Amino acid sequence: MVNPANLDEVVGWVGEATEEQVVSATAAAEAAGPDWQAHTPAARGRLLCEAADRIEADAHGLALLHTREHGKLLGESRRNVSTAVRVLRYFAGAGDLIRWEWDESTAGVTTRYIRQPVGVTAVIVPWNSPLTLGFLMLAPALMAGNPVVVKPSTFAPLALARALEILAGTLPSGIVNLVTGSGARVGMALARAARIRRIAFTGSTETGRELMRIAAARITNLSLELGGNDPAIVLEDMPITDELCSELAAGVFTATGQICLNVKRIYVHRSRYPDLVDGLVAQAAALVVGSGLEPDVTMGPLNNRGQWERVDALIRDAAQRGATVHRPGRLSDWATGHRGHFMLPAVVSEIEAEAPLVLEEQFGPAIPIIPFDTWDQVRVWANGTEYGLCSSIWTPDVDRAFRLAREIEAGTTFVNVHRPGASDVDQAFGGVKQSGMGRGHGIWALEEATELHTVIHRPAT
Ligand code: NAD
Numbered sequence: 001m002v003n004p005a006n007l008d009e010v011v012g013w014v015g016e017a018t019e020e021q022v023v024s025a026t027a028a029a030e031a032a033g034p035d036w037q038a039h040t041p042a043a044r045g046r047l048l049c050e051a052a053d054r055i056e057a058d059a060h061g062l063a064l065l066h067t068r069e070h071g072k073l074l075g076e077s078r079r080n081v082s083t084a085v086r087v088l089r090y091f092a093g094a095g096d097l098i099r100w101e102w103d104e105s106t107a108g109v110t111t112r113y114i115r116q117p118v119g120v121t122a123v124i125v126p127w128n129s130p131l132t133l134g135f136l137m138l139a140p141a142l143m144a145g146n147p148v149v150v151k152p153s154t155f156a157p158l159a160l161a162r163a164l165e166i167l168a169g170t171l172p173s174g175i176v177n178l179v180t181g182s183g184a185r186v187g188m189a190l191a192r193a194a195r196i197r198r199i200a201f202t203g204s205t206e207t208g209r210e211l212m213r214i215a216a217a218r219i220t221n222l223s224l225e226l227g228g229n230d231p232a233i234v235l236e237d238m239p240i241t242d243e244l245c246s247e248l249a250a251g252v253f254t255a256t257g258q259i260c261l262n263v264k265r266i267y268v269h270r271s272r273y274p275d276l277v278d279g280l281v282a283q284a285a286a287l288v289v290g291s292g293l294e295p296d297v298t299m300g301p302l303n304n305r306g307q308w309e310r311v312d313a314l315i316r317d318a319a320q321r322g323a324t325v326h327r328p329g330r331l332s333d334w335a336t337g338h339r340g341h342f343m344l345p346a347v348v349s350e351i352e353a354e355a356p357l358v359l360e361e362q363f364g365p366a367i368p369i370i371p372f373d374t375w376d377q378v379r380v381w382a383n384g385t386e387y388g389l390c391s392s393i394w395t396p397d398v399d400r401a402f403r404l405a406r407e408i409e410a411g412t413t414f415v416n417v418h419r420p421g422a423s424d425v426d427q428a429f430g431g432v433k434q435s436g437m438g439r440g441h442g443i444w445a446l447e448e449a450t451e452l453h454t455v456i457h458r459p460a461t
Pocket of ligand 1 (some may be wrong): 187363
């Protein structure tokens with residue numbers, strides 16, 4: 001693992017698990033499962049709370065390690081650690097949010113519904129926000145009584161592994177297991193392992209498709225949080241103010257654009273187009289790109305070379321198609337003197353609506369802005385990709401926003417906000433179309449981590 005802000009610094013090493021090690025991790029989880037299931041939800045919650053306290057006590061070290069392995073700003077890493085802790089506490093206290101066992105009677109029959117854990121759960125984590133996303137998948141699984149085997153991404157495994165070590169050390173042995181290594185070998189071996197009853201996955205749509213194929217063999221339960229290409233739609237009645245541009249810029253550039261629900265394309269009514277392009281360029285001009293450990297830096301590097309090349313190729317392609325590419329912002333002193341995956345922000349105007357930078361998920365600090373004339377036109381464009389994760393509508397008229405939201409294919413639509421953190425742990429989250437299957441967060445995540453067992457009882461006569 002090298003530091004994306006300093007390619008000469010090795011941050012750590014991770015091993016490649018063998019298939020036998022993957023299988024033995026699932027065996028340890030299966031063996032530990034019945035005892036964990038026998039704990040009451042309150043008892044499980046107490047242990048999860050204890051783990052949250054211990055992880056919080058290591059917050060500074062975890063955030064530092066995460067910034068060095070990932071490239072994020074230290075403040076972003078701190079927020080990721082505190083979100084992981086908050087998610088763990090939220091689910092630890094969620095035992096009362098859901099009914100675990102209840103009776104219903106009809107026509108002389110009593111039905112007892114028993115909510116039971118699905119079983120050993122594979123938690124497969126992407127590189128972009130491993131602490132937040134890893135805990136959003138594993139905390140409800142654990143609270144619902146499932147043992148887990150976690151596989152982080154090879155691009156940012158270290159801070160998650162350290163947090164999991166603390167968690168595993170707090171819970172009974174075998175409940176939290178970790179396997180590291182590539183997706184193609186270790187991830188696949190885990191998904192295919194016979195003892196896995198559910199796969200909780202966050203990552204790309206392409207890998208999601210592969211996991212569906214693997215899950216088909218045993219009809220393994222599957223929860224998929226996949227890629228997104230979120231549109232932000234600015235209607236003609238929305239004044240273009242500094243405040244609006246600053247919110248939109250936060251939605252685009254936070255975490256260097258590497259968040260599933262970052263704003264990935266902006267459609268603005270033609271009457272507001274020049275002002276919005278100028279406003280976004282002005283916001284991007286204030287960005288300082290460099291190491292996440294430098295106090296004055298406001299945007300870190302991209303996480304890895306492949307991601308840098310992908311975003312760069314999309315920007316070059318847009319330029320070749322005749323788009324205007326603005327490259328405001330500046331490199332920090334550190335970035336000019338060190339090798340890293342640094343990239344200045346790109347605000348791309350005069351771009352055709354069908355350009356790859358518009359239709360594909362760029363996952364980086366490049367934003368295409370497209371003018372629209374009518375509601376019908378923008379609705380067709382907004383819905384015109386395979387994705388359907390989030391979207392946002394910007395207007396002072398909230399009723400109009402609700403009307404348009406019904407016509408947008410997305411799991412979440414924000415109004416006058418659209419950035420990481422805008423969807424909290426208790427609000428349902430997930431994609432439609434090829435952005436995913438199922439809903440995470442809140443009680444929905446607990447429901448996905450459980451099966452309802454229906455026991456029908458007819459009294460003896
Ligand atoms: P990825 O699909 O390449 O990898 C995700 C994880 O899957 C990694 O741990 C990887 O090693 C593993 N993996 C890869 N191939 C595998 C296979 N064949 N079998 C089993 N495991 C395999 O995704 P990424 O590049 O790490 O993450 C970025 C993507 O994740 C983006 O598309 C982003 O939008 C998406 N994402 C979605 C959400 C959401 O909530 N919807 C959140 C964050 C990221």
